Amino acid sequence: MIFKRTKETTVNDRQIDLVDYARARIGQKKRLYYHFVGFLFVSLVLVILNIGLGYGAEIQPFGYPWMLSAALLWAVFLLLHTFQVYVTGRFMNSAWEKEQIKKLVGRQEASIEKMKRKLDKEANIKANAEWQKEQPAKPKQRITIIAAAATNNALGKDNQLIWHLSKDLQHFKAMTNGHAVIMGRKTFESMPRALPNRTNIIITRQTDYQAENILIASSLSQALELAKNDPRPFIIGGGEIYRQAMDISDEIELTRVHDDFDADTFFPEINIHQWEEVWREEHAADEKHAHAFTFLRYQKK
Numbered sequence: 001m002i003f004k005r006t007k008e009t010t011v012n013d014r015q016i017d018l019v020d021y022a023r024a025r026i027g028q029k030k031r032l033y034y035h036f037v038g039f040l041f042v043s044l045v046l047v048i049l050n051i052g053l054g055y056g057a058e059i060q061p062f063g064y065p066w067m068l069s070a071a072l073l074w075a076v077f078l079l080l081h082t083f084q085v086y087v088t089g090r091f092m093n094s095a096w097e098k099e100q101i102k103k104l105v106g107r108q109e110a111s112i113e114k115m116k117r118k119l120d121k122e123a124n125i126k127a128n129a130e131w132q133k134e135q136p137a138k139p140k141q142r143i144t145i146i147a148a149a150a151t152n153n154a155l156g157k158d159n160q161l162i163w164h165l166s167k168d169l170q171h172f173k174a175m176t177n178g179h180a181v182i183m184g185r186k187t188f189e190s191m192p193r194a195l196p197n198r199t200n201i202i203i204t205r206q207t208d209y210q211a212e213n214i215l216i217a218s219s220l221s222q223a224l225e226l227a228k229n230d231p232r233p234f235i236i237g238g239g240e241i242y243r244q245a246m247d248i249s250d251e252i253e254l255t256r257v258h259d260d261f262d263a264d265t266f267f268p269e270i271n272i273h274q275w276e277e278v279w280r281e282e283h284a285a286d287e288k289h290a291h292a293f294t295f296l297r298y299q300k301k
């Protein structure tokens with residue numbers, strides 16, 4: 001139905017246009033006709049006055065009696081008028097005007113659309129840049145070694161720790177709480193069970209190794225892959241794993257126990273050209289702590 005109405009409307013519009021055009025043409029031709037009649041009449045009167053009765057006979061511009069010159073000049077205007085009605089008026093009609101307006105409007109709409117697209121593009125680029133600025137910079141993962149080592153770098157003996165320092169245990173707990181803890185199979189077996197509230201990742205070459213609440217990795221890199229969503233995974237030992245982790249770690253949280261011990265497992269030497277001490281906290285020996293110790297933080301240079 002809508003289509004039919006649209007079609008009818010278009011047909012009516014066209015008819016109205018044709019009627020308007022016909023009217024305009026009739027008006028133009030009528031005016032030309034009156035112009036022609038007026039020209040004939042006035043020219044005749046002027047020629048009679050000038051040539052017949054001798055009025056202004058002495059005035060002769062261009063070598064002709066002035067009234068004849070005036071009639072000729074008028075004849076030129078009459079010719080132009082005729083040209084306008086029968087030539088230019090034919091195609092420069094209202095349909096032609098509408099067509100021209102349509103073309104102009106079309107061109108303007110296209111350039112407005114182009115400008116809009118350009119503005120949209122610029123607005124998008126700006127919005128993206130602002131969005132990126134507002135995004136918190138993704139923190140780099142800080143792989144951290146945490147260990148307690150004696151002055152002679154002793155870590156443990158017979159798969160056990162050598163000392164008991166409660167403040168150090170609290171320090172370890174506070175540091176690693178909620179994080180991934182990566183350890184060698186032997187260190188894991190030196191503990192009664194997996195550490196609570198942490199993701200325990202155990203490195204072993206054994207393919208059938210199993211224990212409760214742990215993830216198994218066949219290498220250090222696989223362990224780090226398992227911990228990739230943790231911004232600060234901790235490598236908690238023992239000696240074999242520390243040695244492999246020194247190169248890829250960013251920080252060392254070291255408790256230096258100020259004594260030498262007999263041991264079978266040792267912490268690797270800290271190369272002062274690679275590592276920089278950034279923080280320390282010293283603790284003297286007391287009734288609860290048989291050895292003096294220092295909390296140290298090293299960062300990779």
Ligand SMILES: NC(=O)c1ccc[n+]([C@@H]2O[C@H](COP(=O)([O-])OP(=O)(O)OC[C@H]3O[C@@H](n4cnc5c(N)ncnc54)[C@H](OP(=O)(O)O)[C@@H]3O)[C@@H](O)[C@H]2O)c1
Nearest residue numbers: 147148156159160184185186187204205237238239240241
């Ligand atoms: N003082 C401290 O801060 C501290 C901290 C942690 C531990 N410790 C002490 O350190 C001692 C244990 O250290 P540890 O050096 O003997 O052993 P560890 O490093 O805890 O574990 C070694 C085991 O890890 C696995 N492993 C090592 N590298 C591997 C690799 N690249 N790919 C796959 N598996 C790999 C092997 O398990 P499989 O044999 O199953 O293949 C290997 O036998 C204990 O005395 C413990 O008490 C001390």
